[in-house]
Amino acid sequence: MAGFDTKQIWKVFFILLAITVLEFLIALTPALEGIRTDYKLAVNLTYVVLTLFKAFYIIAYFMHLKFEKINLIYSIALPPVFVIYCIVLVLYEGGYWNGIREENVTSNQKIEQVENHAPEHH
Amino acid sequence: MSTHSVAANEGKIWDGGNEPFGASYGKLMMWFFLLSDAFTFTALLLGYGALRFSALNWADPDVVFQSAPGIESGAPLVFVGIMTFILIMSSVTMVLAVEAGHRNSKSEVVKWMIWTVIGGAMFLGCQAWEWTHLFSEGASITKNPFAPELVPYIEKFVSQGMSHHEATLKAVNEIPHNYEFTSLFFTITGFHGFHVFSGVVINIVITINAMVGTYQRRGHYEMIEKVGLYWHFVDLVWVFVFTFFYLV
Amino acid sequence: MAHAATAHHDHQAGHGHDDHGHHHETFLSKYVFSMDHKMIAKQFLITGILMAFIGMLMSVIFRIQLGWPEGTYPWMETLLGKWGKGGKLSPEFYMGLVTIHGTIMVFFVLTAGLSGTFSNLLIPLQLGARDMASPFINMLSYWLFFVSTVLMLASVFVETGPASGGWTVYPPLSALPQAMSGSGLGMTLWLLSMTIFIASSLMGSLNYIATILNMRTVGMKMTRMPLTIWAFLCTAILGVLSFPVLLSAAVLLTFDRLFHTSFYLNEIYIAGAPLAQTGGSAILYQHLFWFLGHPEVYIILMPALGLTSEVIATNSRKPIFGYRAMIGSLLGISVLSFIVWGHHMFMTGMNPFLGNVFMILTLVIAVPSAVKTFNYLATLWKGSIHMTPAMLFAIGLVSMFISGGLTGIWLGNAALDINLHDTYFVVAHFHLVMGAASIFGMLAGVYHWFPRMFGRVMNARLGYLHFWLTLASAYMVFFPMHFIGMDGVPRRYYSFTEFEYMKPWLDLNKFISISAILGSVAQFVFLYNFFNSIFRGEKSGQNPWKANTLEWTAPMDVRLHGNWPGDIPHVYRWPYDYSVPGAVDDFIPQNVSDDELPEAARSVNREQTLAAEAANQEKKEEASTLAFSSLFSKLGFRKG
Known part of the structure; x- marks a missing residue:
């Protein structure tokens, strides 16, 4: 079945890990303290966008939706x-x-x- | 389930006697159930968002979640980072089990399923520790020691000679304050934890089924795939809970 | 849930569907814990009828209070005990009756009783399937529904009375047990019952969707499905997407009640003392509730519209007018229903800007609704109309739908709503468009598919009597309410004698109450007819209405689990081939292929005419509505 190979799975895992690490860096790097307080909305939106990326990878690859028929993709995604x-x-x-x-x-x-x-x- | 599939209908997927989504009815029902459950979680998070937007002040997550086992304070987000890692890890092992199922490899399915169950149990353990720790700090579903309006009272009590911990407990018990943050936190993480718990139970059941060869006899491991969908969904919800409670 | 689904799968994979008929059946497995969709449909129907009568009798009791606020009735004390002391209905129990009447009618009769009955009966039969995708989950769905009805009725009998905050159970009234007597245990039972009901509804809906997608017989394209099935599909989708939001709202409300959180509570003073629960918002509950609540009214209405399409086409002996427009309008209504919920909340203190958004979108609903109405009328036009009781009720639905729908345009306007909100005008509006219309659709369905369920026909004379009494009393009850409402009389008030300006309406109220009692008596005609016909009705024969759909090809006399004894029939045409020129009969069932027809009646000849008509229709649709049909074909659907 397409989309299921161990190499791909580990690749997705490392992508998810990288995004999470990026989120931690934004949240914790002391040098960014000023940006976090001054541009709170922008930082929060960045978190949301990164979260949506993670959600995409989980749904598309782990839940395998990307490799389903287009009809199923639409009926879940719409x-x-x-x-x-x-x-x-x-x-x-x-x-x-x-x-x-x-x-x-x-x-x-x-x-x-x-x-x-x-x-x-x- | 396609008892009346006809070869002539291949290619005309909507013409009946066929599975237009290329998925069995069980898989379809699981997908639509998850869609429905996503709306449940969305509604809860929506309540959280609306109440947080409407509040005049809110607890600072970097202060609330700054502890880990052995570290009393000063380690913001470290513990939740570990929890997130565990859950994503267990999602990976679940995919590997599904992948092994496609190859009809019983021993590998069982191996990866056991790792998945362990991952789920570890996550639940972490959550139990986190909740217990918050309780010990005076938090409960109706008490929010992190409410900013309590800070002057805590400082006052500390200046009267109490320890910071005692002062917090006294303030949280005696001063009326806004406890939406803890109410929402315990409700939503509790609801998610309940999903993880039921996921672990279902995982154990199908692991045993896989061990005794139920799916081997059936000729396919679709059951692992369906439960896998549920397990990934639990992970997916956590991704959002993590962002909205711990980061934002 | 996941586990249940899988448990059945094992069973299916083991030995397929075809040998279901050979199972050894005991009384329990045949009538009680049946997995046959036809039996489950009957269970839903009979529970629904029972609940409808309970809800109706409740309305009679509070209508007596509203019509004769000063009167006393000794039987009231016999019946209600402490709630009817001195023969007078107590205000607390009046509130409880109004609440439980609403809840029972909306959820138990018109959601489960209507959609549960006919989705279960017709989806497998009209699609040519042996049973639902998962008969086990189907059975579970019914029994959870049953448990929830028992819990809801139990709440009427608890000492502090049933839930009394109206069927929408708005906090803070519902969140604080000290607010009123009905907010105690009765309210907790309401929430518990509703949670179980949501689980039941979810199981049913998932099953309907999976069955419609995966279990159609060969040749049953999506565009060859009867409009009933399209309506059930849209209903099920709405159910899957909207009920979970009510679940969340109920969970948060339960926490407010039991654990003293304050999701919905803010700055409340009880006897001068501030409540510790603060920082929430009661409007949040209303947003969550109506995110379900508005799709819910279409969950109620759409199955009735679907049944009506089928009944009207069959009894006019004409193809349904605008088949694709009908599907488009169902989909349009489904989509719109998710984005207009705020029109229930214009007066709550919601952000007025959102009020504008909701108002504009609400008025757009008039478009698909009008498409449906005109298509019904155009189907009737120049038809060879057979006035069976089912047909009368179907036409009754169209009438109710129009007269109730027109006032919807008033109420959808935020400025007019300032005056009309929470008055009897609203009561009149939703009882006509959602209550009476759906009940009429349901009754049309019962009269029409009674032979399919019991192999006998219901008595037509009693049916006519039932119809005319019901139609007259429905208008006599709800039409005058518009005037009362426009004068500003609020709904849910216990007595009309408290305020001077309401007093002129007292006579009209008596008239409404008398009509309501008349309407209730008429339903006993139906009840007698229904149960009498099960045992003594005239045998119907195979296809009593000469209809095209597949359910009439399955044998009527044998109660076969699996529907067709041999192979499942294949489908060669859409379900509305009535009065085809050149054909021997005025109907061609879906399972008749062109080879079996005379040369002149073959679809090859008609295809050009139909294609021209369809192209015409499509142009009109795209110009007038939201171009759903093009979206539709992009999604992979083709004209049948």
Whole structure:
């Protein structure tokens, strides 16, 4: 059967290992500390992209999907589109809740200030 | 299962009396089950993402996961790195078992399956250690000693003469705080651990089946392939859990 | 699950399908733990009918409360005990009844009872398969469903009452046992029951998909499958992809209840004291729930639409109009159903921008729905219509689908929804388009395939009586609700006498309640007809409706596990060859090859006409809808 040979399997293993090591380097190298705090979003996106690479190698080679018929590939690969849509929307929503929480905190602080200052006006 | 396959239909894969995906019904059902299970995990991780985005502050993974057996602190991500390595390794041995199955080599299948079972068990052991360690630090599904809002209280208690450990326990038990991080961590890694556990059980069953020659008599090792799909899926989920809990 | 699948595989590989009929069968293996898809279909149907009656009687009890809020009924105390003290339904139990009525009808009757029955019955028979891909998992699917119904009914009898937070069980009401009496043990049982139901549904759906893909007989191309099968396929795909999300939502909710996490709880004050659980979001639950919840309404509706296509084509003695457009619209509805869930949440405090996204996508659903409606009407047009009870119910579905679907366009509009949200307008909308329409489709299916299940025909006179009473009462119940809703009367309220502005509607409410009781009585006509016909109905013969599909070629009298005694018939044509010019009969079954037909009726002659029609159709489709047909052919499907 195509795609199953030990050489290939070990090659994929080393790719996965290399990606993971790369992730560790990004996360732990002291010299990158500044980049990690200043460009947090970019670093996180890098992690996600690297993770997707790993997921591709696991699904394509270990789970052997790459060598299945094109129909099976489509029927497994297309439905996650809904998931991506859902993730984008709900994370956007999470950011919106965050805004509301921050507003609540600032307005509570304002109320406290007003209450603390209230006796002075009398 | 193709009791009515007809040679004339080869090449016209959608015409009936055929397997249009080139896969048996069992393999198809496993694939679609995994697709379904992927949606389950996605929903859990989605909840994690939404709650984390909405939170005003969050625990720093480099602080939470900085211990390993024998190292109390200062080794961020080392232990989880070992766990990841173990799980990927067991995925490799599983593929090797599947590959041996295609060659109908019973002894090799059994050998690689045993390694896979050992890998799965080791991973579960690591997870047990990690959870126990977090519990000892005062974490539980409703207590989050790593919540940033507890830091001033912990510092206050330390200045009153407590050790850092005691101060953390006191703060986590007495001060209301946001414990979404630990709730989500234990729920999602627990759900994943449950999958690993059931995977190990199934792996043991098919290893025994392979040993006693069930698949040899059947003439093919498709069962190893189907269970293998499940096992790789567990690995796949871990890749995402690793990224979103430990790295991001 | 994986293990179960494999266990059966061993059995299959051992001795194939053909010798199933020779197994020694005991009562247990034949009627209880049967692995024959026909028996499992009957089990689903009878459990579904039982649950439908329980759900219906619950609705009668709370309709009596809504129609006569001041009245007292001694029998209510006899029946409900402490929940009906003094002959008056208690508010707590009213909430419980509304919740369990919704849950039973949505999940147990219209998901399992409808899709479970007809997918199991028709998929192997119409495709020419001996049984489901995995009969063992099929049996497991039914028995898990049975366990979940028992648990759900058990929740009605616990001391603190059944789950009472509405069928959507929104937190915090459902998450905090102290919120209301129904949020105690009753709610826990609800979650447990639903978890088991999801497992059952998943097993069923996986089996349906694997069977449809792998077990079609020779010649049964995807584009020769009856539209019923297409509908079941889309339904199963929706089930596989959407139910797991509800599972996750239920797991998180269970943790909130049992382990005091706060995934869905934030800043809650009970009697002035803040709750320790904080930092979550109740809207998160709604997102997860409706990611299932919206596909769920199509899981309910699509099998009914599929059954209707078949019944209408057969009884109009005409090919279904726009076969490929019908498939395209099923696929279109399936895809759209995953990306519009937020239209249930316009008023929750969700990000208003997302409201816009959801609103636009929601209104697009009108396109494939309209394609289906027009195709039904065009099939009826100039047909030689046979008004069997099944046909009447199928036409009833089209009527309900239109009148309920039109209000969907109103509700899908975020601005109008501000006024209409959570009023009786919504109740009217979803009862017509999802409840009544699907029930009509299900009843059409029962009347049409009753001979296939029991070898006898249901009494037509009683069927007509049942139909007209049901149709009239359905409109009499749900149509007036639109007006009540537009006046702003909220759903789920216990009494209509509390607020001045609701009082003018009291008479109309009495009318609705009387109609609901009438409709319920009509269902007993069906119940009598159903069980009486099983034993005393007229023998049906082999093909009572002169239909083309394969299920009518399998012998009716012998209860054969394996469906066909000899070889499985091969398929040579699509299932809608009705009234073919030049043919002897007005129908040509799918297993008849061209060689057996007179020269003039052969498909070779018709192919050019059909090809021209198809090309025409394709152009129209691409212009009007989302060009699904082209996507379709890219995916490897060919015209049959």
